[in-house]
Amino acid sequence: GYSFRTLWSFLGRAEQTAFYLLGRARQIVEWHNNHQFCGQCGQPTHSTDFDRSRQCAPCKQMFYPRLSPSIIVLVTRGEELLLARNAHARGDFYSTLAGFIEPGESIEEAVHREVFEEVGIRIKNLKYFNSQSWPFPNSLMLGFHAEYESGEFVLQESEIADAQWFHHTNLPSKPAMVSISGWLINDYVERLQGKV
Incomplete structure (x- = not known):
């Protein structure tokens, strides 16, 4: 049936x-x-x-159909990737940081703000990666790579349940490869391993 x-x-x-x-x-x-x-x-x-x-x-x-512009970013520190577990996510997996762009804000400002709001660190060397239409809910995800600059974790507990630096050879359960988060992680790991 x-x-x-x-x-x-x-x-x-x-x-x-x-x-x-x-x-x-x-x-x-x-x-x-x-x-x-x-x-x-x-x-x-x-x-x-x-x-x-x-x-x-x-x-x-x-x-017209609603689209909500959103950013998603993989922050790295050498061979380590910053991955977080969302407080509201389905399943027990870690992902990249993401959030909606606010009115009057540039895409780049949104990336810096979201990273600081969610985990309390500063980033540098922001580089555009790719985009993806994402139906949860009606988002146009704009993906970036960024490097850690400074700060210690201060989690936005209403959004982030946990955040950690993971070595690229020891990653936790991560998003499906159908998502831009999975693409960001895979792209960085492959570049570190010399596959790209």
Whole structure:
């Protein structure tokens, strides 16, 4: 028989292309469900024929799918990687640091702020790596590598359950390779091992 599954249940199990298609579909369906009515006048909205948008007929307000720009960063110190366990994450794995970009903030400012807020350290030599659309929730993840500059761990306990420096040959359980966090970790380890 058939059963309903969450998108999370496909993470690391489905082929990458299938996971991305499922994520995209989920974002579009949620957007349609959450924008049935106009936020300006309260009247029903309808899908348009000319692009992916919804429109309110009475006030002509247009609504487009929501994307939340977010940063994700792997901080390194020589052969060590800074990985953290999120206080709200599913499973017992360690990942890179991440967070949403705030209004009026540049991408680079967001990376520095998030690292300092979450673990209390300063970083340097920020380098853009790659991006990924991520459906948890509606994020456009902008990935970076950065180097440790100074400071000791002071964890933002509402967000981070644990953070540690891990040698690249002794990493904890980490994110699936379908995620940009997994890509960041893999890229750095392969460069250290001379595979790239």
